[in-house]
Every structure is written in C-alpha cells, then in structure tokens.
Amino acid sequence: MAPPPDLTNLPDADVVALAQRGREDAFRELVRRYERPVFSLIYRMVRDSATAEDLAQDAFIKVLNHIDKYRPEFKLSSWLFKIANNVAIDHLRRRQLDTVSVSGSPHARTADEVEATSFEIADTAESALEEIEARELGTQIERAIGKLRPEYRSCILLRHVEGRSYEEIAATLDLPLGTVKTYIHRARIQLRDLLGHLRE
C-alpha cells in the first residue's frame, strides 16, 4: 500500500480535497499553515492575545466545519482571512457597545445605586501576558497601527503583512476595489502622521 502523501508540499486546494474526504491530518495541516497569519491579523485588530486566540479558534472552526462548502476557484486563505476579519470586527463592535462607566450608572441616584453600578479597576501591575503584549505591540509602528480605524487596519495588514494584491483584498473583505485603495491610502497617510508625532 502506497504511503500517504506528504501534505506539507501540497497546494491548499489539494489539502482541502483530502480534508473533504475525511482525512484528519489534512485538517491539521490547514491549521498549521494558517494559524500564525490568522492569529497575527486578529491579534493586531483586537490588541489582546487571549481574545485573539479565542477569535482565531472560532474562525478556524467555522471554516473547517464547513470545508465541504469550499469551492476550488477561490483561495482558501481569502476565505479564512474574511472570516477572521469578520470575527475581529464583530468583537470590536461588541466591545464598544459594552463600555460601561467606572464611576457608576448616570441614572443612579442614591449611594447604593452608584455602588451597585460601578466597578473597581483591577490592579494596574502588568501580568506576564500583558508584559509580552506590551513588548510585541509596543513598537512605534505597532502602536500607530493600533490607532487606525479597524477597516483601515485590516486592509493595511492584508496588504503589507500578508502581501495581498488590492484585488485580493477587495475580494476577501467584500469591498469595492476603489474603497480598498482609499483605505490603504488613508492608512498610510495616518501612519506617517502618527509616526511623525511619536518621534517628536
């Protein structure tokens, strides 16, 4: 009996075909290939490594549990990045909605109500994880990227970290080509301005 093919050298479409036939090693190979790019994109979007891992996990599970729906005329990576970007944007939107006041609800009238609706900020000493995040995302360029709007951030990261063309980014994010060019153009201008201020 012929030995199983070496999956590491197969193109994505062939690995997906094997995954669609129920080969567990094919699923693992897809995770191995894309865990870093997907995690990196989401990490730079949400700026928290634990959250980024959870979201990256969700993205992979969504794609791999629907691998039978994959069509070979499209790139698997585009599909993965699209889902990853969507889960990150959804998380950022939910985080914005969940923002609460530290000093209690504005509708609280008595001291008890204020106490019931406020919360204490946890100890500000950095944990080991926060220390790693500060080191990883603390460089000038990373801090500047963190200040971009999420839409600009995902476009600039797909363009320069993942090396995607404008057309691929437009297809991945379901945006018109002109919009992608505008977002990247504005992101570059903002980054130049932000880096200029950070140097001062």
Added chain:
Amino acid sequence: MHHRHLLPSEIDLLLDGEVGFGVAPLRDHVDACPDCRARVHEAREVVAMLDDLPRFAPSPAFAGRVMAQVQVVEPWHVALVEGARRLVPRHPTLRVVMAASAVVLAAAMSSALVWLAFRTDLAMYLAAQAAAQARAAGMEVLGAFVADVFGAGASELLRADGLAGIGLVAIGFACAAAAAAVGLRRFAAAARRTRE
C-alpha cells in the same frame, strides 16, 4: 514634466511599484524635486516598517483546541469506496482468484437473465401466480385489521370492492393521519405560546 508637487495618490503609485503609463513622469519629478523626494522617502520608510512586521504565533495548544471542536466526517461515498478497497486482497494470486470468481458469477447471472428472456411466458405466469398469492394474503391481513378497527361491515365492503376498497381505506387512513398530525402540531404550538 510635473510643475506641481506629487499628490498623495501619486506617491502611492510609486510605493506600490506601478509601472504603467504615467508613472515615468512621476519618477522624473521625484528625481528633480527634493521636497517630493523626501516625502516619497518618508513614505517608503513607513512601508518598509509595515513589510517587516512579524507574524505572531498563538500558544502551542492552539491547534489541539481547534481540532477538538472540528468535526472530521468521511462522506458516505468515500467510505463506500474505501470499504470496497479494503475487501480487495493484497496478495496478487488472491486478487486473480477473486477477479476470476467475479467473472464466473457475472457470467452465470447473465446466462440466467438470457434464459429468462427466452422463457418470458413462463416468467410472466410465475410472476402472476406470485402476485395473486400475495394479494390474497394481503387481503386477509387487511380484512382482519379493518374488521377490528371499523367493524365487520367495512371488512365485507373491502372484500367486495377489492383493490378499489383497499384504495379507499388507504386514502381514508392517510387523511385521518394527516389531520391528526396537523391538529397535534397546532395544539403544541398553542401550548408553547401559552407558556411564553
């Protein structure tokens, strides 16, 4: 030749390494204009920083956590082919014996079919006999069931009308079952609305 400074979108064209029509004059202008040359250089520095951004790795347990929630399913047609493949013996001699047996079996079945084709009248007679016996047995069982449920009169009607009677009983039963199903479903929906 450009007599104005470059627009930001024109700087982008140079950053992206565009080589189309209209880019050469931009390069010529950059060569001649120190201000624009400085702006392009600054922009290129930012792009270089972006291009050098590293990819971060998730924790070592990430892949395991993903695989724990992925449903690895072998489609039925793949399972069928793999199952058939497992039945084929590995030894070449056994494969030859198996192939020869399959050929003999196929030849025997083909011969039987050809014989039957030339004995159509006999085959039809036997088939009619079998159908009549099956019908008689079925009528007996159905008659007993109808007599138990609807009474002896209905059973007599069934025996008198034969297939038409069977058809009427079947239609009546199907309608009753469908009405019961619809009624139960509406009752369940109403009960759920009441609880909410």
